[in-house]
Amino acid sequence: MAEETKISVDEMTENGVHLGHRTSKLHPSMEEFVVGIKNTVHIINLEKTKEFFEKALDYIEKESPKLMIVGTKIPLQKLVKEMAQEANTPYVTARWLGGTFTNFTVIKKRAQYYKDLQQKKETGELEKYTKKERIQKEKELQDLSTKFEGIQDLENLPDAVFICDIVKDDLALKEAQMKGVKTIAIVDTNADISQVDYPIPANDDAISSVKYILEKVVSVIKK
Numbered sequence: 001m002a003e004e005t006k007i008s009v010d011e012m013t014e015n016g017v018h019l020g021h022r023t024s025k026l027h028p029s030m031e032e033f034v035v036g037i038k039n040t041v042h043i044i045n046l047e048k049t050k051e052f053f054e055k056a057l058d059y060i061e062k063e064s065p066k067l068m069i070v071g072t073k074i075p076l077q078k079l080v081k082e083m084a085q086e087a088n089t090p091y092v093t094a095r096w097l098g099g100t101f102t103n104f105t106v107i108k109k110r111a112q113y114y115k116d117l118q119q120k121k122e123t124g125e126l127e128k129y130t131k132k133e134r135i136q137k138e139k140e141l142q143d144l145s146t147k148f149e150g151i152q153d154l155e156n157l158p159d160a161v162f163i164c165d166i167v168k169d170d171l172a173l174k175e176a177q178m179k180g181v182k183t184i185a186i187v188d189t190n191a192d193i194s195q196v197d198y199p200i201p202a203n204d205d206a207i208s209s210v211k212y213i214l215e216k217v218v219s220v221i222k223k
Contacts, residue, residue: 005061005219007053009046015208018044020189030189033201042189049201053213056184056198060220065159065182067221068151069214070172072096076164076210083214084150087221090158091150092172101175104157111152114144160184162217165204166191186213 012018020026020034020042035045060067068090071080077093084091092100100107120126121141126134160182166173167190176183177195184198186209193199203209 005057005216005223007050007057007216009050012046012049012202012209012212015212016206017049017202017209017212018046019203019206019209020044021205025190027190027192029193030187030191030201033193034189044189044201044203052198053200053202053216056200057216057220059182059184059198060160060217061223063159066156067160067162067184067217068092068154068158069162069164069217070096070169071164071210073165073168073205075207079207079211079214080164081150083211083218087218089221090154093150094146096169096172097147098171099175100151100172101157101179101181104179107151108154110144111148111154114141114148115152117141117144157181160197162214163196164210164214166196184217186210 022040023037023042026034026042033045033048034042036043069080069084070092071077072093072095080091080093097107117137118141126137129137157179158181161172161176163169163172163183163185166185166187173183173185173195182198183196185196185200186202186204187193187196187199188202188204193201200213202213
């Protein structure tokens with residue numbers, strides 16, 4: 001594994017990858033990944049994290065799947081967008097639209113409509129409308145941008161989806177399972193690890209933790 005994708009337990013500790021949720025929120029499937037408690041917070045076994053993380057990166061490196069990154073928690077949205085754009089991969093940072101995978105044909109049409117409207121704005125074609133109509137189109141464009149910006153160029157379903165928080169984005173996980181899309185995900189101590197094909201037991205709340213994990217994923221994709 002290349003230097004930039006090597007996983008270090010010390011670096012993970014520095015970035016808070018080991019800090020789980022409060023003890024009251026432990027999911028039974030995560031018991032084997034917990035090594036202790038600190039200030040009522042579960043501590044994740046980073047040796048296990050390293051082992052599972054390497055499996056996930058190995059899958060990405062060997063299979064080169066067309067990957068979508070999903071992270072809709074407000075503190076993570078900017079980071080997820082930047083990382084996905086760096087890797088030139090589709091992303092979802094606003095609310096997951098029901099049917100994104102299970103009703104993909106309809107979603108694709110809406111995304112195409114957004115692209116067409118965006119193009120009309122860029123070419124000045126919207127200028128032919130009245131001022132009131134232009135304002136309405138601008139509002140519509142803003143709304144569509146939030147929903148479709150990250151998936152506007154998605155022609156087919158991705159091979160895999162990387163989910164930053166499977167509790168927050170449980171619908172993305174369910175739709176991926178229904179459509180046979182492989183799942184890679186950060187799984188915190190409050191979530192069911194058995195639901196994910198390539199789970200990474202880790203802190204899904206701290207920006208530093210998610211950033212550390214995403215940077216490794218993006219490095220592998222870019223390679």
